[in-house]
Amino acid sequence: MNRQALVGAFVLGGTGLLVAAFVLFGNFHPFARTTKAVLVFHGASSGLAVGSPVTFRGVQVGAVDRVVIEYNPVTKDAYIPVYVTMRPDDIILTNSSHRLPNLEELIRQGLRGEMNLKSFVTGTSEIDLDFSPSTPAVFHPDIAHVTEIPTRQSTIAAMTQSLQDLPLKQIGENADATLASVRQLSDKLDKDLPALIQSIRETSDHSRDMVDATRKAITDFEPAITRTLLSVDRLANAGTSQLDARGRELHAVLQSSNEAVQQATKSLANLENMTSPRSADRTNLEASLRDIAAAASALRGFATDVEHNPQLLLTGRRQ
Template sequence: MNKQALVGAFVLGGTGLLVAAFVLFGNFHPFTRTEKAVLIFHGASSGLAVGSPVTFRGVQVGAVDRVVIEYNPATKDAYIPVYVTMRPDNIVLTNSSHHARPNMAELVRQGLRGEMNLKSFVTGSSEIDLDFAPNTPAVLHPDIAQITEIPTRQSTIEAMTKSFQDLPLRQIGENADATLASVRKLSDQLDRDLPALVQSVRETSDHSREMIDAARKIVTDLEPTLTHTLTSVDRLASTGATQLDARGKELHTVLLSTNDAVRQATKSLANLDSMTSPRSADRANLEASLRDIAAAASAMRGFATDVERNPQLLLTGRRP
């Protein structure tokens, strides 16, 4: 009897340890309320396996139960339904006395979305991340999902992968090959032409150096002459300044005399202008005198004509 009790106690102990191991290290939680849901992915789900964590903003709220492939022979299209078990007891509500905990369908209507992200770059394992994204349209698959479906959205890694897949890699490679060919051609041309160009530049530099040396020699030779010329110009300027200072008074006197002469000439011109004015008495007298001189000249011309005709008039004179 004691032996049977010992065996029974051993079996019960082993069963208890097995249950404890499931509870502590597995996803079996017999005393925790759970809720099932499914996420349907259209792309690849590499790294996702049974037991992969389901997190909400980094906090684990569930785990993956099953990953299957849903294939449609008519459309030749395949989807990846991922069945998860959620533990809503991990969610604590604010003012829980006034609000009831929403179920999974209500959370989906409020904008709950799921995406698959890489958990570890070393192991390549993935996880499912949940978050609220009400601006992301909810794409559902009622013909596949038999339980509550959490809509999925494209993750950052998937977007990057799609961007890389959409890149025209072949065209980029062809452009790179063409660019390398052009660079190689340019390099070959430089290998041919660059030595001649370097030689030309060197010869030009040598010629320029010779011209600079010749110009320096000319300037050096002309420096004494230029110095002597500048000294002579400076001496001439000094002499001119000295003479100008010495003759300053004489020039002033000459300028004053010239000014007086100009005033006298101006006065004489004014008098002459008054004499030649049409209303001037001096001009009338001058004109009368000119008329008398003209009359006398006419009389003399007539007398000269008579004498020429009759020279005796010089002795006898004219008879009345």
Template sequence: MADRQTAIGAFVLGGIVLGLGTIVLFGNLRLWSPATRAAVVFEGSVSGLSVGAPVTFRGVRVGAVSGIVIQYDARTQTVLIPVTLQLDSGRVRVSDETAGQPVVDLPNLIARGLRAELNTQSFVTGQSVINLDFNPAAPAVLHPGASALVEIPTQQSTIQRVTQQLSDLPLRELAESAIATLESVRKLSDRLDSDLPPAIASIKATSEGATHMTDTATQAIVGVQEKLATALDHITQLAVNADRRLGERSGDLRVLLGSANQTVVQARDALRDLKGLTSDRGAARINLEATLRDLAATAASLRGFASDVERNPQLLLTGRRP
């Protein structure tokens, strides 16, 4: 009987040891690893966060959530949610080690900008994680008295900032403006449907009239061009005939002027001879002087006529007008 009880006790003890070993090996328990506890205080919702949720630093798991409580302040009518973090110091290597033991100085890290934010681990399951990172630009808002542990200040995550911006948008006003815009577009579309066909018909009629007018103007221009070409041909022929006649008359005029000049010279010679033959008071002298004056006047007239013809050869065709 005693041997049977001993065997049962040994079996139970072996089961306990095996169970503890399984928990240690597969339950992610670090019984011999140094751990650091800290607190993160949230003022808003921590939906999706539960005990055992991972705590990461830039995607690397450095601990887990070990406790979540709700703290209500009746005096200020505010609600805070302190979350206790169990940080695994063995996952952090510090360059200035003391006696071979890593030293994680949370207050120093917080002063250098260590902040915590709530992120969504999976949009399917809705589970959340706490991510740690350095952001010196984020203000360090602390909540004294919320927890006895070292508090790591929080900051809004990207999703929270986007959610906050979306919640701040005047969605109702934007929706009303969009509805009003769509209504205006609909009215404009209806007006275009009613006014556009007559306008298109009017434009089409105007275009056809302009086309007809252009064709008529083109035909008129072609007719004018033909008449101008005919007139230019007549003018050219007339100019050629006038040049030819002027050339013919010019030769006759040169012969006439030469003959007149020769006659004047002969008359002067004759007068010179007659002057020597007659006396100063004789009748013949007087007649000769009169004849000389007439010849001189005739020569002057011929020279004037010759000069006029040289300046205007058309006088041979038209003659002098009174």
């Protein structure tokens, strides 16, 4: 009898310790206030299982209760509702005068959930909650029978989707075509490059010979070019001296020409004054011309008389 009581006490104590450990270290809190919710994902949920943590910015606020698959045979589409239990008592308000908003109010304020990888080693996942008012709230009333927390695509899921959307087959084909082109180019270079190198080498040798010949010609012509430049310099100096000397003579000629022009201008002015109708010189000249004309007329008459009577030269004209 004592042995049975001892065994019963031992079993009862072990059960109590097991319940205490489950309450302290597990997610079972029989005396805590809890809130049920569901998150509907449209994609893979690898690593997510019952008991996976539900966190808000890294702080655990609940756990996953159930993960199911909702399949629509008409559309042949599958959704994964994840039922969670959250403990609002773990949230403490800064101002105790305000009441704690319920889950519906938090959802209206922008509460969203996403599934992220918890550990790369174990491959386990977790549900992360955060506020994202810019993310549209998409609900599934036909699937969710409790309060639904809208979901958003995680960064890892977006990267995975981007990698899945990459045209890997086309990229591989393009890479193969590129490698084939590179191989053809390499083969062509292997075939044509030696001849090209030989041609470049011959061209280089020819260019070197031309440079050497040019250098030798320049060296040979350098004395002649120097003498020519000295002759040109002397010619330029002589030309400069001649121009200086002829410049002085040309200046004297121009000055004399200027004086002659001035004298001619004065003579023309005097001639203009003499030929003017009101000029006294012109009046005297006209009178002298009239007198000369009268004398010529008298002389002509005397010549006529002498022609008729030559004795007039001896006797003279009688009055």
